Structure formats: C-alpha cells, structure tokens
Amino acid sequence: MxxxxxxxxxxxxxxGLGLPFSASSNALEKDPRLSDFxxxxxxxxxxxxxxxxxxxxxxxIEGPDGKIHVFFSRWPKAxxxxxxxxxxxxxxxxxxxxEGPYTYVSTxxxxxxxxxWDATTCHNPxxxxxxxxxxxFFMGNSNGKMNTKxxxxxxxxxxxxxxxxxxxxxxxxxxxxSWDDYITTNPSFLKHPNGEYWLYYKSLDAAGxxxxxxxxxxxxxxxxxxxxxxxxxxxxxxxxxxxxxxxTGDNKQCEDAFVWYENKKFKMLTRDLGYFGxxxxxxxxxxxxxxxxxxxxxxxxxxxxxxxxxxxxHLNRYGRLERPQLLFQxxxxxxxxxxxxxxxxxxxxxxxxxxx
Numbered sequence: 550m551x552x553x554x555x556x557x558x559x560x561x562x563x564x565g566l567g568l569p570f571s572a573s574s575n576a577l578e579k580d581p582r583l584s585d586f587x588x589x590x591x592x593x594x595x596x597x598x599x600x601x602x603x604x605x606x607x608x609x610i611e612g613p614d615g616k617i618h619v620f621f622s623r624w625p626k627a628x629x630x631x632x633x634x635x636x637x638x639x640x641x642x643x644x645x646x647x648e649g650p651y652t653y654v655s656t657x658x659x660x661x662x663x664x665x666w667d668a669t670t671c672h673n674p675x676x677x678x679x680x681x682x683x684x685x686f687f688m689g690n691s692n693g694k695m696n697t698k699x700x701x702x703x704x705x706x707x708x709x710x711x712x713x714x715x716x717x718x719x720x721x722x723x724x725x726x727s728w729d730d731y732i733t734t735n736p737s738f739l740k741h742p743n744g745e746y747w748l749y750y751k752s753l754d755a756a757g758x759x760x761x762x763x764x765x766x767x768x769x770x771x772x773x774x775x776x777x778x779x780x781x782x783x784x785x786x787x788x789x790x791x792x793x794x795x796x797t798g799d800n801k802q803c804e805d806a807f808v809w810y811e812n813k814k815f816k817m818l819t820r821d822l823g824y825f826g827x828x829x830x831x832x833x834x835x836x837x838x839x840x841x842x843x844x845x846x847x848x849x850x851x852x853x854x855x856x857x858x859x860x861x862x863h864l865n866r867y868g869r870l871e872r873p874q875l876l877f878q879x880x881x882x883x884x885x886x887x888x889x890x891x892x893x894x895x896x897x898x899x900x901x902x903x904x905x
Contacts, residue, residue: 584845589905593648594900598898601625603633605872608675618676618708619642619651620640638671640657641656647903665691665716679738700734719783721733728770732751747775752772753769770794771792773791773839805873807819813836815834816835818873871887874886883904
C-alpha cells in the first residue's frame with residue numbers, strides 16, 4: 550500500500566496539529582460516491598493528546614451534568630502503535646463542550662492479568678445510556694494476541710463509576726469452521742425500537758487469518774447478535790454475516806462499525822478496507838438493520854480536511870481516520886469523533902468533526 554505524504558501546515562490552537570479548511574469544493578460535491586453524511590462534516594481538530602500515550606477509540610456521551618464525557622483507549626508511548634493489542638486501558642475524560650479541551654478523569658478499565666479473559670488489554674470502548682444504566686461495551690484479550698479478542702460489557706449507575714466488571718465475555722466466537730470462529734471485537738450497540746438489544750460485532754475465520762499461504766490475512770465481516778436483556782444472552786442472527794464485501798472480490802472488507810437509529814432508518818459508519826480505498830470511511834443504511842445498502846463514502850482521509858506535517862517514519866497509518874463514533878445531543882448526532890495517528894507528540898489522538 551502506498552503511504553501518502555502530507556503538506557506541512559500550521560498547528561491548530563487548543564486542539565492540536567491541523568489547520569481546518571473546507572472540504573466542500575465543487576469537485577468534491579460532484580463526486581457521486583460521497584454520502585450526505587460526508588458533506589455535513591466540519592473539521593474542528595485534534596483532542597485528547599497526551600505526551601506519554603497513544604490515544605484511540607474515542608466514544609463520547611453527554612452526561613446529566615451537561616458535560617461531554619469521552620471514554621477512550623490509551624497505551625504507553627513506549628509500546629508504539631502496536632501496543633493496543635497487549636497494553637491498552639480504557640480511560641475517561643470530560644469537557645464543558647464537545648470541541649474540548651478535555652481533562653483526564655480516571656482510568657476505568659485496565660488489563661487484569663492472571664487468567665482473566667481481559668488480562669492483557671482493554672480496548673474498543675463504546676459508551677451508551679440504557680435503561681437507567683451506563684453501558685460500556687469493550688474488547689479484551691487474555692494473551693496479548695489477536696486470537697483471544699472478545700467483547701465484554703461493564704456497567705455503572707454513574708459516568709464516574711464504579712464500574713461493574715464482567716468475569717466472562719459477553720459474546721464468544723462461533724463454532725470451528727464458521728465465518729466468526731476466531732474473534733469477537735469492534736462492538737456497536739443499539740436498543741431496537743421494538744425493545745430488543747442489538748449488538749453488532751466484527752469477526753473473521755481462523756483459517757483465513759492464520760493460513761500463511763494467504764497474501765491478505767482473513768476477511769473482516771460484520772455479524773449481529775440479539776438479546777431480550779442488556780446483559781444477554783445474545784443470540785447470533787441466523788443469516789450472519791450481515792456485512793460481507795468478500796463477494797465483490799479483491800478481498801474488500803471493513804471494520805470499526807458504529808450503528809445508530811435515526812428517522813426510521815438504521816445507519817452505519819465503518820472504516821473502509823478496500824471497497825473504495827484504505828483511507829476512507831463507509832456509510833450504509835438499512836430499513837431493518839440486517840440488509841444494508843451499498844456503501845458511500847462517510848469520511849475521507851484527514852488531509853482532505855486539514856493540513857498536516859509530513860508523516861513521521863514510525864506512523865504507517867498516518868492520515869487515516871479510524872474508529873468513528875458519534876455524539877448525540879437531544880437525540881440527534883451532532884459531532885463525529887474519530888482516531889488518527891499524528892499530532893503534536895507524533896503518536897495518535899482523537900479528531901473531532903461537527904455535523905453541520
């Protein structure tokens with residue numbers, strides 16, 4: 550894959566490197582691949598930059614105190630980018646407004662060690678307010694490697710904790726030989742209008758990932774699991790996977806899904822892995838949450854929105870926006886939070902867009 554280099558730019562005061570500019574040029578507006586969602590994006594800038602940490606997976610929620618709370622992944626800078634798989638923790642930060650600045654509050658979930666299912670990493674936070682409880686979906690693993698990634702659920706009566714932590718994962722992989730027999734990860738949750746609890750998850754098959762003869766390891770797809778209770782059990786939809794680009798060829802796939810319900814439609818954002826490219830996001834919608842439209846572009850590479858310094862040699866995902874998550878205010882999505890390598894410490898941080 551070709552690595553892009555970016556124009557040297559000025560730093561954006563308050564929120565880090567990157568000088569926003571309009572992405573609504575005539576050329577972009579005429580691109581039929583662009584979704585209406587993408588056309589609403591107004592870049593704000595970087596947030597949640599820490600000198601000694603990489604930051605990823607920024608999940609925002611408006612609290613009863615009127616403040617914006619973000620639950621995010623972080624791991625020591627010394628571990629470099631790959632530290633997410635074996636050293637990540639989930640932390641809590643707060644701000645008076647969506648644009649920030651954000652102040653670190655506490656670390657809410659750390660790897661527990663020992664024989665716990667989340668012994669070595671806690672990652673992929675996704676925060677929701679459900680039935681009077683705060684529900685923090687996340688991914689943990691037990692050996693610092695891919696093959697033990699599992700989705701879990703921590704709950705609390707307050708955004709400030711304490712958090713009731715699960716002794717067992719919420720969702721396990723499928724039986725050997727199934728499309729999802731390797732991992733469960735990248736959780737996205739919504740409470741269905743009919744009262745059910747819907748959990749979307751990413752997986753892939755073990756044979757596709759572990760076979761060294763394959764040029765590209767596995768093909769990431771999305772499944773759906775449904776429960777009559779927030780706490781489960783979650784039963785997998787019999788027609789899974791519900792998002793599967795492998796049939797279109799060239800090993801096209803996606804990850805990092807965020808699903809929500811708005812205006813009588815289910816809507817999904819994901820990171821593109823080959824459908825249009827590797828630096829874009831995808832937007833899809835659905836009438837039933839199971840059969841999804843063909844993708845459009847949800848967001849583009851970061852250099853479409855801001856000027857950035859030249860890519861540091863140690864950051865090989867520089868310029869991508871990943872892990873899209875939405876902030877809702879009065880029931881409507883108002884801001885997009887994503888993660889991107891770079892920033893003033895040359896690590897990774899959050900990046901925020903306002904939805905116009």
